Structures are given as C-alpha cells and as structure tokens.
Amino acid sequence: MFKLISAAPSPFARKVRVALLEKSIPFELITVNPWNSAAKVQIHNPLGKIPILIIDDKKPIYESSYILEWLEAKFPKPSLLPVGIEETLEAKYLQVICDGICEAFVLLFIERMREKNKRSTSWEGRQFHKIEGGLTELETIIPESGFCVGASFTIADIAIVATVEYLSMRFEELRIREKFPRLASFSDFHGDRPSFKNTIPTPQQLNANVV
C-alpha cells in the first residue's frame, strides 16, 4: 500500500490526500512535522519537504503538483483533469497560482517566527503582496460555485479549496473570507465533498529552532 508523508496543516499534502481519496487509492497516512529535524523527511526527499508519496519498492516521489501528475498518469480514472488541452492548461495554471500563494505564506509564517527585532518587514511585505496578488487573480477568474474549469471536479478545484481553507486557518489577519468573497463562496460550495471533509487542516506547533 502507498504511504503518504503529510503534515496536518499542509495545503500541499492536502491536495494529494484529496486526489488519493477521489481516485479511491488506499494509502497509509503518516503525519509528521517536517520542520522538526527528528521527522527525517530528507531520507525520502533531498529537498526536505512534504508531501512525499512512498510507492512500495520504488523511489519516493515528492512535490505536490508532480505527485498529482504521477497519480493522473498511473490512475487515470476518475480523471482530475478537465477535458481539452486549453482547459487542462487552465487547471494547471490555477494550481500554479495556488501553490505560489501557499509558498509565499509559508515564507511569511516562518519569518514571523523570528524574534521581532530580527524580522525583515520588507521580506514580510514581499510575501504578503504575493499572497494578495495571487488571491486577487483567483477572485477575478473563478466562479462562486460549481467547477472552476470545465464540467467536472479537477485539480484546480482541489488547489483552490486547499488554499482558501489553509489561509482561513493559519492567517486570520488576512480576513480572506471578507476580502475575497467569491473564493469564500466557492470554497463553501465544495465544503461538503467527502474528500475535503476528511482532510480538514489543523494547526501544528512549530519549534522555534526552525529559524
């Protein structure tokens, strides 16, 4: 059986968990804190990040968007890509924005773990602008309900819901639901889907030694 090394708050790991559930692929969930060196994530991924999918006796695979590509290639049904090349490219584009937003937030979050006098406000500002810019782009593109590309549930829907719910949980001061009402409504529309309900993110305490 596959093993997925994951972290409870991670939107990247959540994308993979949702895809595995949607494709009814059994897996063992291994929840770690990747920021804690005791988690030894690097044994499986030289880049030291989760999610990591461990596939029996094969090399582990990592990087959430690559894992989703891999799953789609090996387990094409049900497809998590829309029909048509343009639609597929659009779904992947939306995933790129979502990943970029979440990566910028991780950088901001980690910077804020430093003592106040050691933080770089310009670095924090750069990350904040990326998050706001990405969300503003999504807010103009996506519908309030339904699927955001094509006529079926895709990686774009997964990435958007994972991003919105992650920021709602981790970044209260952003007030994402008020500032980006279409994103909030889109995310609520999908909230009852079992693959989302079973993977609701929860916070994880980070050790101050990270920075």
Ligand SMILES: N[C@@H](CCC(=O)N[C@@H](CS)C(=O)NCC(=O)O)C(=O)O
């Ligand atoms: N681009 C990566 C991002 C993964 C990522 O940033 N994971 C975080 C947890 S949310 C992590 O493992 N960080 C540990 C570290 O960077 O040391 C992906 O999509 O998989």
